[in-house]
Amino acid sequence: MAQRPTMHDVAAAAGVSQAVVSLVLSGSSAGRASETTAQRVRDAAAELGYRTNLQAKSLKTGVTEIIGLVGDEVATSPFSGMMIKGAQDRAWQDQHTLMTVDTGGDDGLERAAIDTMLSHRVRGIIYTAMYHRELTVPAAALDTRVVCLNARDVDGRAPSVIPDEVTGGYEATRALLDAGHTRIGMINIHTSLPAATGRLEGYERALSEAGISRDPELIRPGDGTHRSGVRAIGDLLDLPSPPTAVFCGNDRTALGAYQALSARGLEVPGDISIVGFDDQDVLRDFFQPALTTVQLPFTEMGDRAAALALDAAAPAEVHLVHCPVIHRRSVGPPKGR
Template identity: 75%
Template sequence: MHRPTMHDVAAAAGVSQAVVSLVLNGNHAGRASERTAERVRAAAQELGYRTNLQAKSLKTGVAEILGLVGDEVATSPFSGMMIKGAQDRAWQDHHALLTIDTGGDDRLEAAAIDTMLSHRVRGIVYTAMYHREVHVPDAALDTRAVCLNARDLDERVPSVIPDEVTGGYEATKVLLEAGHTRIGIITIHDALPAAVGRLEGYRRALAEAGIAEDPDLVRPGTGMQSDGDRQTRALLALPEPPTAIFCQNDRTALGAYQTLTAEGLRVPEAMSIVGFDDQDVLRDFFLPPLTTVQLPFAAMGSLAAELLLSGETAPEVHRIRCPLVLRDSVAPPKGS
């Protein structure tokens, strides 16, 4: 079967092969009229012509492809929107996104990066399933690289992460503004940047409101639903229980909901709850719907791709605001 060539497009459009090349590469401004360009694009579409990306990459030294390498990005419920955000931004500049999930296997990661470099990708998005600190492999620095949902500990490439501190601050602030002054918090994996940042935001909001932190109200967890159950029971058992709880993720909040229901306590009449993440797989399990802080995965993915496409290489940390999603789990304290 004959594959249409640039020569065929030129003949169909009645122009030279050089004009076809300029138009299809987006470089015709000032060299060919828009009317001519439209004729060339129409001929290419009718003939089913496709640019030879391999030949183009050999000529320019770079392909119209961005690479994305992640530990468990294809299997995590969090990662789909990161990939979509990066893919949509890449597509705006007519780039494809080549994604490889390594499953945390260092050998597969090395092979993935080598494969992407062999394809002459324009840059590599080095992605983590959850917000953490990483060392970007040296091999990835053979092209442009950016960290996504992770901070580069070596400060060699840009990093795009959620603004956990502001998210924790706004989660606590919405409870303060509803009139709560005794606010519990159930944390997640204390060593993680997400846990540290969200706790810092909680403390900042309390300090701003002139409320001293009560250590009894800060309950450790690991982000599991069972921790929400266990630590909500511990908070309820205090001589002076809180009137609201900030759960550092939605799974913990689900455990808190279930405990309160088992104890005959209604949300938000007896206890206000705020979560974090806005996981769509959990959203329908909350009655009433949960007020939470959304992780901005699509915006993060989009910015990571933008940094690669623009050639921005400064090792700056870009913190993306986490929007507060107001639903029905917050009300003034009972009796106020």
């Protein structure tokens, strides 16, 4: 087996000292070596096929160029791929690698994953959840830099990156108000979730600002499933004065609403306008016409979490990420206008 090239070989090929090679390849040469010299070192390293010895570097610095990501269902959640991509791209941009473990909600596996990451001396751990919720960060993870992703640390010991559910609900309702609707229903998801309470708060705030009183008849509970959308839209349509528009707490609920409306011979948006929440790409093609919805910014959230994992000085604050409205074709003026 051919011997791997060493830093000494790179220095000899570039005609510089090993110290200069170390500075250049660690990204610390600014002001210490000219750009011409630095490029000569990089070219020599590339030509020789030299790779930095990360193990030796970690022994010297006490950390590796790795960020850990531990999640309960990151391999199966429809959104987790975007969070991982955002975190991975940010880690790679900062010359780090992302190590990901899906625990499947198994506490024993979670402890083992965290111990393994700590043994690798990771720069930090991103502790993520499949859906937005409050949680307690495992004590072991606090032995390094830890950041919560799509979850809020109830003890306030770690920075948390979560979607701005309230503003998302507000802007979803605002889209219907701007189209001329004044009688707007809402079908919520699980009421115990921060997502549900936040989206409802935004809905009510938008109505209040528009001078529209809260009408409990127009707010229907749900569980975030297609079935609850079918049931709740039926209840709303059977009211003596049904809504002309409905804000659905997620896209699966909106899909149920679409199908229930079609079964009654009603059209979106001609008879009733619909706005969803999530912008799930796996459901997008099932909506005819295309659904106006609020996008959960998972890629941006993953990016922000990885950046915080690399910033040991960042305080343990909650970071809200904006959820933009994606305007498509399911919103129109009230029927008859």
